[in-house]
Amino acid sequence: MSLTAVSGRDQANARAVARLTDADPVLVGLRPAIKVVPGMTPTTILTSGAPMPWEQYTGGQRNAVIGGALFEGLARDVEDADAKLRDGRITLGACHDFGCVGSLAGIYTASMPVFVVENRDRGNVAFCNSFEGASRKRLNYGVYDEDVRASLLFLQDVAAPVLAEALEATDGGIPLRPIIRRALGMGDELHSRNAAATLLFTRELLAPLLEVAQRRPKETREVVDFMVGNDYFFLRLSMAASKAAADAARDVDGSSVVTAMTFSCREFAIRVSGLGDEWFRSELPSVEAKLFEGHTEDEIEFMGGESIINETAGLGGFAQAAAFSLQDYQGGSPDEMLANTRKMYEITVAEHPAYRIPALSFRGTPTGIDVTRVVSTGIRPIMDVGVAGRDGGQIGAGLMRAPLGCFELAAEAMEARYGADAVAAPAA
């Protein structure tokens, strides 16, 4: 009986992870959120993390939500925004519930352009908004002022129309899976390093941009300068690709595979395939950060983050051994990075058939975090993250380790729903 049950879970996990690894995400457009994100309204603001009452948001994430309200013209000033968020005239939502993923605070408002990524394997769609640029001051890092507003308006009024036209000039969009696959062979792990993927993506846009340039030479040049200057441009696209893949793995009865990890300013949370939309929450994760010159540990602030959808899909920290160049940026040695990736095979159910690591003789990346494996081994998922500072802006980068608590809660819920066998320790 026990054997059968474990085997039932294994089968469910195999089904869930196959949906994850078979995903074929294609960038098909760039549209205002209100036009494409299901459930979005003119007064909706989305932010990172499992949903909480407005009063519980603090610091940079709170500032970012208020900044979003001001940018969208939903409030006169900070007090007005706060009042409207309290009484519901402005509705706060969790990105993940709207097919979106947020970078850091992850603010989406109705007029912001979002990349539309369709999973050709199963037809589901995911969204991500655009990288704001290399400035330390960005809305998603909790800052809103005239410069940030100008950057957001550039994205909306200049970059989005040009890129949208360029996408229309492609043959049905830009497939992201081949770009991610190749970038892993070129030193990216697609979270803290996206240099190759950004170049590969730019290459796909080159010919279409030449067409757009015939009509809009000045704007096209501005957009090219923006993309060329930003090695992180592709990160948002990889996040949308991973969200499209992870969402495809949702709702597989009996599966203990993680389909989302997220954090807000207060807590870390996960969702599990066989447990529906419930969030399992626990304390914030630990971080080993390499801070930029002039910054100290006590400045580190959590203001949310969902780029860890990439780790959920077998990239980022799980693919560290593909990105030795990250040593400079977030610390670690090649041996440590190899060890980190190897460790993740112990808590995942599959090796990605397309995403492979040259330094491991093209072994597939460890994919599909299994709640029961995390609980039985005590190995915490590692994530490559940018570190935000108290006063806004990025102050470093490093490794985050997920807290065990939410995995234990999820395992309890698995047991309550599927019986004790469903959470028996898996075979090694």
Added chain:
Amino acid sequence: MSLTAVSGRDQANARAVARLTDADPVLVGLRPAIKVVPGMTPTTILTSGAPMPWEQYTGGQRNAVIGGALFEGLARDVEDADAKLRDGRITLGACHDFGCVGSLAGIYTASMPVFVVENRDRGNVAFCNSFEGASRKRLNYGVYDEDVRASLLFLQDVAAPVLAEALEATDGGIPLRPIIRRALGMGDELHSRNAAATLLFTRELLAPLLEVAQRRPKETREVVDFMVGNDYFFLRLSMAASKAAADAARDVDGSSVVTAMTFSCREFAIRVSGLGDEWFRSELPSVEAKLFEGHTEDEIEFMGGESIINETAGLGGFAQAAAFSLQDYQGGSPDEMLANTRKMYEITVAEHPAYRIPALSFRGTPTGIDVTRVVSTGIRPIMDVGVAGRDGGQIGAGLMRAPLGCFELAAEAMEARYGADAVAAPAA
């Protein structure tokens, strides 16, 4: 006395290798060879390898030289070309003597456009002609027919004018050192793998190409399609960069550092900094090839090659540990690739200050092959090479190991010129 002499050589080698590693190659133009290559005449054809009498050229390299004569309109047919090459109405030259480096057979004729690379550190200039495209049939692989002619005319009549205009639109050219440095962090070793460097180079040209496209939309689009489709586009530029660096290291009195390695259809040869323009020749190198499906070892043909200037400058086989993705293409495992690179530190005099290997914790690439170290250790320089087939075209890729003979001859010449101490085994 012995100590002083060895130390004299060490000093000379340090001086030579500093010129090599301080080189700052900048792509400044793309012009017909006749306009920029010193010594080039309308009836000159350059080919790879230490110079030999025309009668000694065989197989693909012979066909390539004749193809060059036909392409340039110097002969009516094969017999006419042969007669003119015999009696000197067509002059055959060695690429290296003209500041050029040849890929495979390496044919240069007067009208062919060449990339002009200036070493900003010392003012010397090097040249390389363009990648012919992905077709199996290429002049540099010993094939000349209507298709090859069409490819060469495309380079000359479409690609060169567009690229030359784009280069004029840059701010003084495109520095190649930063591209090579970054590409080593993105899985290239700059010989058998140039995928990242090609993308980085394309990125530099993006904005200038948008300008050119205003005037020549159709041709610009064709050139973009050509570059986008060719991961090897940058190889020729890295060769010119390495030639500019290696030439800067020539003629340092007392130095046993290698400044060129080359091979023709008949022999391998090296030049040494302290020994002027003399070529030290020996038999062809050995190759461990991974052949493309459907090809066999007996098809392998040597038809010349000077892309190994990159190994001379600390790239290619010497930087294999930067390019684990090459496993697929030329065989080997990550461990073997690490071992290969580590081995090269035993025969080189410096670690490149800018070109660094992520998998070796950013250790600089082994740079500056020392004849005395090669002779005392018996370790042969390894080179990553494309393998040509008897009937033309590339049939595989692999590792080549330089023959020891030419190093032994060079050591004898060092001894004859500088005394026995100059070739004493160096300190480990």
